[in-house]
Amino acid sequence: MGKLKNGIFGGFTGKVGNVVGSSCRGVEYIKSRPAKMTNPRSKGQTKQRGAFKLTQNFLRTITPLIRIGFKDQAVDGQSAFNAAMSYNILNGIKVNGEGVELDFPNILVSKGSLNPAKGINVDITEEGVQFTWNPVPKDNAGNDDQVMVIVYNSDKEIAVHDINAGKRSSSATKIKFPDDWNGDSIETYIAFKKADGSVVSDSIYCGCFKI
Numbered sequence: 001m002g003k004l005k006n007g008i009f010g011g012f013t014g015k016v017g018n019v020v021g022s023s024c025r026g027v028e029y030i031k032s033r034p035a036k037m038t039n040p041r042s043k044g045q046t047k048q049r050g051a052f053k054l055t056q057n058f059l060r061t062i063t064p065l066i067r068i069g070f071k072d073q074a075v076d077g078q079s080a081f082n083a084a085m086s087y088n089i090l091n092g093i094k095v096n097g098e099g100v101e102l103d104f105p106n107i108l109v110s111k112g113s114l115n116p117a118k119g120i121n122v123d124i125t126e127e128g129v130q131f132t133w134n135p136v137p138k139d140n141a142g143n144d145d146q147v148m149v150i151v152y153n154s155d156k157e158i159a160v161h162d163i164n165a166g167k168r169s170s171s172a173t174k175i176k177f178p179d180d181w182n183g184d185s186i187e188t189y190i191a192f193k194k195a196d197g198s199v200v201s202d203s204i205y206c207g208c209f210k211i
Helices: 043-060 063-069 080-091
Strands: 012-016 019-024 027-032 093-096 099-102 121-125 128-132 146-153 158-162 172-175 185-193 204-210
Touching: 043 063, 043 080, 043 093, 043 099, 063 080, 063 146, 063 185, 080 093, 121 204, 128 146, 128 185, 146 172, 158 172
Parallel strands: none
Antiparallel strands: 012 019, 019 027, 093 099, 121 128, 128 172, 146 158, 146 185, 185 204
8 A cells, every 4th residue: 555645746655556656865756566477488488498598508519510510601790609599499499298309310510512421320339439421522522521520418418529520531530429428328410511611511410329
């Protein structure tokens, strides 16, 4: 309940409906009360925020590679990281019941016009994850193209990657993972770039494996 201080023409203190009266150093203030939010987060908003957070956390584990892999998609002052965020929020997220999760096969960590490779295969060895591919270049690809590989641990939500893992002509490369990854699930990707980094390929999802 509000209280009149100097009759009907004076200020008041307290609450009257959606109006709050107060004074500070002899100055009277009247302001409206903030509206109550009965449902501050709709299901759609919750899923959108979840998609943003999942995508951001994933991409942050491979930021140096994203800066190369999405630099050609960055337009109008947009950063490569933000370009990757935009693409993967739209394409790399799937709904799972009331929530969302990463859709690893549809995620791109590199996007460009360079021809990738055929015959890609992944093997888990004691020394690490081995990637092999057909080294014969086609179209705009070249023997000196550099290989980029990513191994993401979906259990620990961390990654190892190499942006200069060898030449296309080598037909194979290997990347080590920490000893404490044994028993975890990993998601694997490979991409290619010109030796000078001027052009990149779309990344290729190579599968999920149990170490």
